[in-house]
Amino acid sequence: MSDDHADDSAADAEDGHHEPERETFSHDPIGHAEARAGMTVGELADEYGNAGVGAADLHEAVDVTESMFDDDVTVFFGLAGAMVPTGMRRIVADLIREGHIDVLVTTGANLTHDSIEAIGGKHHHGAVHAEGKTEREHDETLRDEGVDRIYNVYLPQEFFATFESHLREEVFPTLEEEGIVSIQRLTEELGRANAEVNEREGVSEGPGIAAAAYENDVPIYCPAVQDSVLGLQAWMYSQTSDFSLDALADMTALTDTAYYAEEAGAFIVGGGVPKNFTLQTMLVAPDAYDYAVQLTMDPKQTGGLSGATLDEARSWGKLEKDADNVSVYADATITFPLVVAAALERLAN
Amino acid sequence: MSDDHADDSAADAEDGHHEPERETFSHDPIGHAEARAGMTVGELADEYGNAGVGAADLHEAVDVTESMFDDDVTVFFGLAGAMVPTGMRRIVADLIREGHIDVLVTTGANLTHDSIEAIGGKHHHGAVHAEGKTEREHDETLRDEGVDRIYNVYLPQEFFATFESHLREEVFPTLEEEGIVSIQRLTEELGRANAEVNEREGVSEGPGIAAAAYENDVPIYCPAVQDSVLGLQAWMYSQTSDFSLDALADMTALTDTAYYAEEAGAFIVGGGVPKNFTLQTMLVAPDAYDYAVQLTMDPKQTGGLSGATLDEARSWGKLEKDADNVSVYADATITFPLVVAAALERLAN
């Protein structure tokens, strides 16, 4: 402990505080955030920049995202978790259409839910519990009523039937002629079909992520596609046709994109396979990510990949030594719209 | 939202699927959040209302907060965690001055940090690790340099000396004449002194929470004051004077306020003693809280009080059966400014 209290007290009496010599400490005062009626999201993000911990991380995430959305940066976007069922679909589609995403890596589940909404199905606000039922009985009732539950979001099961028809009529037949195709070929064709049906049927919900990717030549990679209803459908179709999926074929194109990128940024929502696959892409490129933003709620201390810090990725050579990276540990349904809105506001000014 | 269910049913009929009768499921489609450059925080909160999980909780929190800030509601505000060192001080002070907080329950730590900033001290952005040091060596270095660390916030230790002088010159002598006083009497006198010194010294940072409470007749309760530097200082002074603190005296006034409240709301940031003490207040009142908002990052499944759901508080009679309550499980330095800004925007419209 410091025994300069006597000195300090004397100096205090004079009203001139003296500061011991400090190397580690640098003068960078915390400001206090202000909350004003009518403030914009960008202004809120600036106020976060005054504050500490999570707020400061979020402010930094806005900074890095703003840099990442610059034209010269090739953005690899990893999307995991239940982001589509929980209402984040439009933001991703808009980012693709505005040219802020160059490569998308996601889960079969997100593509499944994205497609269902494109072709006229709908997710609904639900509840973890229903009036008069326990969580368990509630789920039994939902099953009886033909409704699937994802936390507090419902999906009526008939939409899976609609989705199956969609795949068997609009998507698989074209691919069948090609035999064994890459997974990206499947997602591309899915996007084309979603866009077409969405237009044709006059569906009021937008055509979504896969459609936007198709229309903007943004490849979607989905390494674990079998782990989804989309994958189950593909498998069932493969049993009675020459169609199947090559698990490795996409890695060539993805690696080339990484290889030739001037500057590369990784924007990762959630963890899991999309996160690791996005980061792993740089293992076989001479350079690594220059920018990285991670929005996740996975805890750091489990040793698992999903919560792993981006700094850890440096040891593997996945991030450049001087990369700008930040992780925001909070519910992504809150932070994702916030970070994007604030970054877009910066770019517009 | 989508009104394409007519289309779906038609399509479903063609495929031979029909929508079963459903009790549990009610038609409430998830919308997809939109992130626009220049959108206000209130508009962002509205977009959250379309989405699910954490975003939906946050949207509901804005609704309940808007109701709570109505004039007829007596608001009991619990503030725990490192909210002052991390930049949340101003928002709380502003809410007090605008009349949105009627009773404050907080920790001695928050009052300590609040006072330090009022009288000219300053917290600084720091780091969990410093260049060239491990976390442990970093903390050893900080100790040698006379700097305390709270996560990634620094507090130079000479400010504790300043604080000690402040208490011994401006606060304790008045109380000493009164002998054994209630803790609220201490916080009241502290607020008065903070306001006076802040003005007198022309400190650029605002006078803060305790000062605002003093100037607006808002009592501050601090049951665990001994667990703080403020408490340590009070103890040291008590050893050489007739001054001491009565641990129970405040509960009469607090209980009366709860008893006579027409409608009562609990706004709780963090967990701990402020949370429990705020909720407990209703145990001896005929009514309970009508509104409750909780912003916390404490996990629910530990069984601990801090992460406990507000629904659990119902079993104890702390919440009315039909209370509007919501918990948002995310970093409060992110959610607190957001919820407040959005609620204030609603009230201004």
Add this chain to the structure above:
Amino acid sequence: MSDDHADDSAADAEDGHHEPERETFSHDPIGHAEARAGMTVGELADEYGNAGVGAADLHEAVDVTESMFDDDVTVFFGLAGAMVPTGMRRIVADLIREGHIDVLVTTGANLTHDSIEAIGGKHHHGAVHAEGKTEREHDETLRDEGVDRIYNVYLPQEFFATFESHLREEVFPTLEEEGIVSIQRLTEELGRANAEVNEREGVSEGPGIAAAAYENDVPIYCPAVQDSVLGLQAWMYSQTSDFSLDALADMTALTDTAYYAEEAGAFIVGGGVPKNFTLQTMLVAPDAYDYAVQLTMDPKQTGGLSGATLDEARSWGKLEKDADNVSVYADATITFPLVVAAALERLAN
């Protein structure tokens, strides 16, 4: 437990209090856990059964696991997270050899690390930070020194070179002759080669999980194999040969196993693809899981799959209505050895 309720009722009557009629409440007193020197893990698990929250969940997990290890139950084991690098490899291999695991679903990362140890490589205890370095500089240094970090575990990078040679010499050539193979075929051949090299080189560490699976006819499914060094190696080899992997081929065998299982149990460590793929398997079987244990640290409230409760899986028909299921929310490196040791002790008695 206490049978002093008679006394209480008497005493209550004297104080004028009576116990109201209760439907919801049933007499099931909490006991207090005892910690004794020399107690076995099974006895500790019994003590957990007296207690509440996490301890009670863990006790129930031991019960369900004991039932699951019965001969008539087909056990599908999902293994995610950094379970192999963090020392859990042997327990899984032993369970396979003892016949307690019938199907394994895991990540390419776990298979990679498992193989490295089989052929003579070694993971080492490391640190999140090193003496004299920040986390970031530490990772930069590790990269310069050719060491990868997984949280606080190190893996010298030359072992990846050893692994590459192993694959190119012992595994891929055989598969190349078969052309496009299923992923399970790859893991099978990998296990065979690991066993052989481990024996041949006299490696002191055991041959591991894949080897045990090979030697006991336990299929290993790995839907997201591309998301790993094993997958990267497979891809690189596929570029200059006829070898590739069919992403869908395994789902037929896996579905058959699920279809024909008398009783089925799911034991899931971690979340991610192994969890979802294991649970999803039951979507196309007439029955669902009768037993399910989940050991995870992923939080429930994000809406993500990894932390999702097993009850949610009921709504999808993945669990039988009357399935015995329990989740233990704690670090699996602590709970997994504990649950297994306690269950084995029960079976031995």
Add this chain to the structure above:
Amino acid sequence: MSDDHADDSAADAEDGHHEPERETFSHDPIGHAEARAGMTVGELADEYGNAGVGAADLHEAVDVTESMFDDDVTVFFGLAGAMVPTGMRRIVADLIREGHIDVLVTTGANLTHDSIEAIGGKHHHGAVHAEGKTEREHDETLRDEGVDRIYNVYLPQEFFATFESHLREEVFPTLEEEGIVSIQRLTEELGRANAEVNEREGVSEGPGIAAAAYENDVPIYCPAVQDSVLGLQAWMYSQTSDFSLDALADMTALTDTAYYAEEAGAFIVGGGVPKNFTLQTMLVAPDAYDYAVQLTMDPKQTGGLSGATLDEARSWGKLEKDADNVSVYADATITFPLVVAAALERLAN
């Protein structure tokens, strides 16, 4: 562990790879945990020592606890959270009786629940949800039935009436004659009364923590006593008598104990006030804690005190520079019995 590095180097040389010079990396291989039927808890803890992350932390916690229980170390034990309602009461009482705890800092809630069990009341296993009810309706029903819920533990409300009688008949009258007393005086008298009534009424559950502390001259400090039913009862009694509690009086004795301790250890279960007050105690002593173990589930990244690392406490001078400290981030109802049983086994050998 493996001494196959010679083999590796040979193999590496053949492949043309060499092990670079390494400073940061030191040879410390991860072993793989083994789970054996009938193994003791101490043996399980040893197996944890092979593994990584949480398991390794737990193993280290056993080591430090073993050192702490040595006779020359003064152990300050902080107990927060719902540890008594969830079945941890007996372990703490036993540790006190065995002389392993010298000072206890806890919450009024734990003392309340401890007393209720001492005098014949009982907590019961309950459920977060009941058959046929939502969580909210369940809590409304519980309230109607007069049952309080703490996560999945029930407490019939008549026991609070029993507790009130106990305090008013056995505890407060003695204190009333002393006027304004320290909080420790209250906990001491409570312990005496609990022991007496427990014996007299032949209650089958043990007399508990406060009784053990009384009988072994272990002081119990409870800075936030007002924040509990015990505190509410004390307040109500103070309204009609000369009795009250001095909030500061205990800090003298506690500080003296810290001051004169040869070696000091802090064992902290949970976070909150007990944690901070225990660590804070060393601020006014020349030395600081030599040993510290923290068992908590509070996440680190919120900046809050409860999850704060013990390393952070070093910057404040609360831990000695060379203190042995470790935190285990997992449900304490699982880790606490485990760590204690393993440490006791070590001491017995």
